[in-house]
Amino acid sequence: MPEVIGNFRNALLASDKDAAIDILDKYLLKHTPLDFVEAIAVKALDEIGTGWEKGEYALSQVYMSGRICEEMIDRVLPDQSGQRIDKPKMAIALLNDYHSLGKKTVYSVLRAGGFQLIDYGRMETEDLINRVLEDRLELILISALMLSSALQVKEVVRKLNHGSEKVKIVVGGAPFRLDRQLWQAVGADAVGYTASDALKIVSSLQGGKTNE
Amino acid sequence: MSETEMSPMQRVFTTLGHKEPDRVPLFLLLTTHGAKETGLSIKDYFSKAENVVEGQLRMREKYGHDCLLGFFYAAAEIQAWKGEVIFKEDGPPNSGEPFIKSLKQIKKLKPPVIAESPVLQEVLKTIRMLNEKSAGTVPVLGVVVSPFSVPVMQVGFETYLEMIYNEPQFFNLLMEVNEAFCAEWANAQLEAGATAICYFDPVSSPTIIPREIYRQTGHRVAKKTISRINGPTATHMASGRALPIIDDLAETGTGAVGISADENLRDVKQACRNKLAVIGNLNGLEMIHWNREDAKEAVINALASAASGGGFIISDNHGEIPYQVPDEVLLTIADTVHSFGTYPLDRLVKDDE
Numbered sequence: 001m002p003e004v005i006g007n008f009r010n011a012l013l014a015s016d017k018d019a020a021i022d023i024l025d026k027y028l029l030k031h032t033p034l035d036f037v038e039a040i041a042v043k044a045l046d047e048i049g050t051g052w053e054k055g056e057y058a059l060s061q062v063y064m065s066g067r068i069c070e071e072m073i074d075r076v077l078p079d080q081s082g083q084r085i086d087k088p089k090m091a092i093a094l095l096n097d098y099h100s101l102g103k104k105t106v107y108s109v110l111r112a113g114g115f116q117l118i119d120y121g122r123m124e125t126e127d128l129i130n131r132v133l134e135d136r137l138e139l140i141l142i143s144a145l146m147l148s149s150a151l152q153v154k155e156v157v158r159k160l161n162h163g164s165e166k167v168k169i170v171v172g173g174a175p176f177r178l179d180r181q182l183w184q185a186v187g188a189d190a191v192g193y194t195a196s197d198a199l200k201i202v203s204s205l206q207g208g209k210t211n212e
Numbered sequence: 213m214s215e216t217e218m219s220p221m222q223r224v225f226t227t228l229g230h231k232e233p234d235r236v237p238l239f240l241l242l243t244t245h246g247a248k249e250t251g252l253s254i255k256d257y258f259s260k261a262e263n264v265v266e267g268q269l270r271m272r273e274k275y276g277h278d279c280l281l282g283f284f285y286a287a288a289e290i291q292a293w294k295g296e297v298i299f300k301e302d303g304p305p306n307s308g309e310p311f312i313k314s315l316k317q318i319k320k321l322k323p324p325v326i327a328e329s330p331v332l333q334e335v336l337k338t339i340r341m342l343n344e345k346s347a348g349t350v351p352v353l354g355v356v357v358s359p360f361s362v363p364v365m366q367v368g369f370e371t372y373l374e375m376i377y378n379e380p381q382f383f384n385l386l387m388e389v390n391e392a393f394c395a396e397w398a399n400a401q402l403e404a405g406a407t408a409i410c411y412f413d414p415v416s417s418p419t420i421i422p423r424e425i426y427r428q429t430g431h432r433v434a435k436k437t438i439s440r441i442n443g444p445t446a447t448h449m450a451s452g453r454a455l456p457i458i459d460d461l462a463e464t465g466t467g468a469v470g471i472s473a474d475e476n477l478r479d480v481k482q483a484c485r486n487k488l489a490v491i492g493n494l495n496g497l498e499m500i501h502w503n504r505e506d507a508k509e510a511v512i513n514a515l516a517s518a519a520s521g522g523g524f525i526i527s528d529n530h531g532e533i534p535y536q537v538p539d540e541v542l543l544t545i546a547d548t549v550h551s552f553g554t555y556p557l558d559r560l561v562k563d564d565e
Contacts, residue, residue: 015377055453055474058422060373067374097306098298101369147497147534148303178451178473178529179497 009044012065013057024072033076034083037114041069042199045109049196062195063101066108073112084116088138088168088205091118093128095152099145102173102195106141109195115202117141125152129159132167139168139205141198142188150175150182157187170201219349220278221407228444228467228489230523236515236553237278239353239491239527240542242271243285244304244535249274254535255299258284261337268342272350274539275546278525280346282339282406283355283532284331289397290365291331292324303535307365315367315375315382323393326400336404343405351408354401355531358413358447359390359437360430366390376421376429387433395440408444411437411466412531417452419472426457434464446470446491448531455480462487473498473529477517481524489523494545496528499537507544515553515560526553 004023011019027036048065051057077083092110094103100122107119120131132140140160144150153171160167172192176183183191192198218226218234226233246267247257257263268280287297287307296308312318326332335354342352357365363372363386375383398409415421416430438445447461448470454461455475468489471480477493484490494510502510511526518524526549533542552560 055418055456058418058425059420060376060425061422063370063373064377098308098310099364099369101373104370146300146303146306147536148300151302151536174451175497178495179500181501182497185501 005040005043005047008040009047012044012048012068013061015061015064015068017068017071020068021072024076028076033073033081034114037073037077037112041073042113042196045069045112046196046199049109049194053194059101059105063105063108066105066112066195069112070108073114077114079116083114085114086116088202089136090115090139090141090202091120091132091135091137092141092143093120093131094122095128095142095144095156096122096124096149097144097146098122100143102145103143105195106143106172106192106198110198110202113199113202115199125155129156132160137167139170139202141170141172141192141202144171144173144175147175149173151186153186153188161187168205170198172198221349221351224278224351224525227522227525230486230489230521232520232522232555235555236519236549237525238275238546238549238553239279239525240271240275240277240546241279241281241283241528241530241532242268242542243281243283243532245271245533245537245539245542248535254301254303254305258305258331258334261334261341264334264338265341265345268338269345275542276550277546278351280342280350280352281355282335282342282352282401282404283410284335284338286355286357286412287365288331288335289357289362292326292329293366294324295365304532310366310368310371312367315371315379318382318385318389321386321389323389323396326397332397332400336400339401339404339406352406353408353410354398354404354406355410355412356394356398356401358411358416358430358434359387359394360433361413361415362390362394364415372415376425383429391433391437391440394437398441398443398445402441402443406443408446408467409441410470410531411441411445411447412450413447414450414452416447416457417449417454417472418456419449419452419474423457423460427460431457431460431464434461434466438465446489448491450532451530455483458483458488468525470527470531471529477514481518484523485521486523489525490518491525491527493529494527496530496533496537499528499541499545500534502541504540504544507541508548511545511548512552512560515549515557519553519555519557519560522555 171188223233285304295311446468447466470491473495
């Protein structure tokens with residue numbers, strides 16, 4: 001199994017879609033799509049995310065890997081398959097700024113991990129708060145590149161935690177990575193430093209706890 | 213100024229020549245703080261060259277650092293391309309929705325005419341005024357966003373990465389237009405009186421793109437563009453790592469590199485010795501909640517890691533200090549550099565021991 005994970009990881013890092021699809025197709029001869037997600041895709045994406053955090057891989061590789069994987073998993077595990085993980089009910093949003101790479105990468109990695117989630121796109125603070133409440137989300141993932149956007153999370157936390165039902169707020173993006181205290185300063189429940197961290201955080205929240 | 217005290221210009225050029233000046237030069241790369249200093253909103257502050265000149269001069273008076281910055285904000289270039297710019301109350305103006313909506317647009321893309329761009333004209337006026345006021349004693353820094361990095365704002369980051377990987381034809385076309393504009397914009401700033409050009413190139417960092425792709429893309433673009441810029445340049449990775457590509461950066465003809473807070477400053481300095489001067493790498497985001505002791509400790513550690521032998525300018529890691537960083541922290545940084553950064557580094561060595 002580690003050999004398959006390694007081969008799949010290397011295909012993703014090289015952005016070699018054909019090689020990645022070949023590995024998937026061979027695997028599916030003996031296993032289910034969800035097995036592939038859990039045993040191969042999630043692990044390979046995690047290795048790539050961790051490697052990026054250590055400075056071994058580049059952000060473009062994290063992004064391209066997520067995109068390739070998302071496309072492949074969408075093909076074998078479509079939304080209507082009934083096999084996608086729809087708990088916790090969650091969405092992802094880019095807060096205020098227009099730098100959407102981080103959001104798109106996390107979205108792709110979570111989809112590749114078999115999760116169901118809504119992509120809110122870019123939202124202003126007030127619109128985001130209203131939409132989260134309207135959709136009765138259990139979890140909102142917020143991506144920000146600019147510091148001023150990251151600081152707006154404080155307002156989101158304040159408004160969303162006002163009622164009786166608490167919405168879990170997970171943040172990510174460069175300001176949070178460079179200042180490791182910032183996520184707590186804005187009152188988030190957890191922070192992801194790589195796209196694959198989102199997989200771990202969301203998985204842990206399925207059990208009702210954060211893994212910060 | 214005492215007999216042995218150098219002007220900021222002498223200090224900076226001595227260290228860029230890999231020799232020890234009278235003390236380690238300090239670049240406090242302050243932009244939006246000028247608005248606070250002049251009591252204006254960020255939008256009003258950047259609306260007129262006179263405001264920025266006043267802000268820059270007041271901040272240099274207050275902190276005694278070794279440069280004046282002609283830079284307004286990165287998205288000013290996008291404004292010149294007629295893209296959207298969004299002003300914030302508490303941070304630099306940000307580029308809005310990418311103005312290139314379809315890759316086909318690249319085929320007809322024409323670079324901005326500098327003389328017809330109000331914001332670029334204000335930047336040039338600022339540089340001219342700062343140059344006159346400082347009478348050649350303080351470096352006036354101009355800034356360009358590299359042709360390889362500006363597409364993040366032109367087409368959006370995801371589209372751009374996919375273009376680099378999968379659309380070489382569009383990539384090459386875009387680089388051609390951007391290279392021409394970048395060199396022209398850098399040279400206009402030099403003609404207006406900028407001492408050197410900071411070539412902001414975060415996408416070239418191994419944090420963003422693998423070295424093997426960088427060698428075929430950002431490296432080639434930088435080599436071509438920097439050779440067309442008629443003055444000294446420093447390449448800034450704007451928080452991205454630089455260590456794995458130090459030799460590549462040196463090949464581009466740049467004279468210095470701005471590095472990440474994630475990197476070991478001592479290792480980078482070692483790799484750059486006699487090839488590139490190092491600029492960095494105080495963590496600008498952490499500065500927001502530093503107290504005086506934190507600031508002092510960070511400066512002393514940086515000086516101890518990289519000041520020996522010259523070739524080092526102490527600065528932040530991003531090339532722009534966040535608006536939220538308190539004046540007290542900036543004053544402590546400046547005071548510590550002035551106290552501990554004097555060559556020979558006797559005090560630093562003793563205190564470090």
